[in-house]
Amino acid sequence: MAIPVVLITGFLGSGKTTLLNHLLWDPEMGDTAVIINEFGDVAIDHLLVESAIENAVVLQSGCICCTVRGDLVDTLDDLCAKVARGELPPFSRIAIETTGLADPASLVRTFLTERLLADRFTLRAVVTTVDAVNGAVQLDEFEEARHQAALADVIVLTKSDLASPEAVASLTARLKEANPSAAIVPVVHGAIAPDTLFALVPAHPSRADDEVLAWLNSEAFEETDGHAHSHHDSSIKPFAVTLDRPVTREALRSWLRSILSLRGADLLRMKGIVALKGEAAPIVVHAVQNALYPPVQLAAWPSDDHTTRIVFITRDIAPEALRNSLEVLASRSAA
Known part of the structure; x- marks a missing residue:
């Protein structure tokens, strides 16, 4: 272990x-x-x-x-x-x-x-x-x-x-x-x-982890909605994005490779739970800058909400850019 x-x-x-x-x-x-x-x-x-x-x-x-x-x-x-x-x-x-x-x-x-x-x-x-x-x-x-x-x-x-x-x-x-x-x-x-x-931090989710929602804590990000009130920290933005459509593994893999390669240095942290097309359980993704943790497939959804939720802390990356890229990801999967 x-x-x-x-x-x-x-x-x-x-x-x-x-x-x-x-x-x-x-x-x-x-x-x-x-x-x-x-x-x-x-x-x-x-x-x-x-x-x-x-x-x-x-x-x-x-x-x-x-x-x-x-x-x-x-x-x-x-x-x-x-x-x-x-x-x-x-x-x-x-x-x-x-x-x-x-x-x-x-x-x-x-x-x-x-x-x-x-x-x-x-x-x-x-x-x-x-x-x-x-x-x-x-x-x-x-x-x-x-x-x-x-x-x-x-x-x-x-x-x-x-x-x-x-x-x-x-x-x-x-x-x-x-x-x-x-x-x-x-x-x-x-x-x-x-x-x-x-005890203050939930462990990184394992396959059967029911603490994934506490680990993700996406509600806290939704409250900020990317608007930092301190002008001193204006370059660092926390925000959450959601998708109501599942994506394919291939599209997700391509999207992760793309953002980590192009903007990894400015992607201070990313955590998310992603709905996969054709699969009953979601996958958990986690990255710090251009280093990606091994993705984890959960045994089941941790709640009745099967929405994809990804939270970001970025430096000089507009929230709209990542939101738009996720929409493109979903569109590719639908196609």
């Missing part, structure tokens, strides 16, 4: 380290491998190291902690090899902390396109920390901060006790406009239980 991976990202000073420190202390993280950029960023000394072996340490809580040594693929392969040799305890989950300037899309692509990773690991969620005090300015000035928020499954609003209630409410509304489907949770001193954090 593939090991779930959680990416923890967030802009410089947004509280990733504080969040990670809090998680590492929790016994619920005992079967977790944590990959960080530098030990200096996380105060390992006071987390009570129990044992150490070549670039990895086992903390008193049971967590395995290591640094990225060169390539992420090599680091993960090294961890798995040490477990196989009995040098480290087994783990059932991985948390990866990125640098403050990292675009999480590149790591998402790594897990989808690197065969060595795709066979053994599954990307469970992107968790982004946003500083309640400085977050609005960072979103204004840095594209990386906007991308981190747009790609998040969960946004952890840190330092919420240091900002005014009005500032927290304004920033929360702005984040919701940029990424309607993300769960937004305020924390103080990074204090959130691992089970609480990881």
